[in-house]
Amino acid sequence: MKKDDMIAWFxxxxxxxxxxxxxxxxxxxxxxxxxxxxxxxxxxxDSGESFPTPHDLSAKMSVSTTKCMEVLRNLIQKGVLTIEQLDDSSSVISEQYSLKPLWRKLINLLMQENQNEVQQEQEQEEINLYSIFEKEFGRPLSPFECETLAMWVDQDHHDPLIIKTALRESVMSGKLNFRYIDRILFEWKKNGIKTIDQARAHSQKFRQHQQPKNQKPSQSQNSSAVPFFNWLEQ
Known part of the structure; x- marks a missing residue:
């Protein structure tokens, strides 16, 4: 192959x-x-020929001109190809093909796939949430409890991690019931608490406030106290 041929190829x-x-x-x-x-x-x-004829396309493909016309018609009907009109300074109307509808459909498909993935992750997170509650309660949740749990997620928009943390707080406080957990979530939301660290700090502050200032816990009380820990990392 000559150099000039290679240059033309590039x-x-x-x-x-x-x-x-x-x-x-x-x-x-x-x-x-x-x-x-x-x-x-x-x-x-891309080559500057924006409105090739079916004959031009047929010359590049292994299908007839008639087939090319049929395929072009199908692409327009499927909404992935359009024909746009262009007006130039000489008042001559020209036409060109546009692939913008194709790119729009492709972007919409990608966005829909991402939404489906997020939805699947959320659904799996909710399933895990129900399992954790049933494990802590040692029994299946009642219909009312299931509805309350769904309301925390769908209506109150509590993060599942925050709900799990509120559950653990109720366990550590010896008050394992939905009313108490709901109260915890209400207080946390009112105080703008959105992370586990914020919830832990708020709980520690609450306990310190509840303890009488002049009362000093005994050594036995200290040894039996249950510290607040990030149980999600266990």
Missing amino acids: EQGSVSIPKLLFNHYSDLGLDETEFMMLMHLNVFI
């Missing part, structure tokens, strides 16, 4: 195909012929 450039499109074109309802048609349209547009 000057032709390269085609960049988004990996997201390559992996998900079938999720957009596209088959392989439609996918290749879009790729060829993308190359034509």
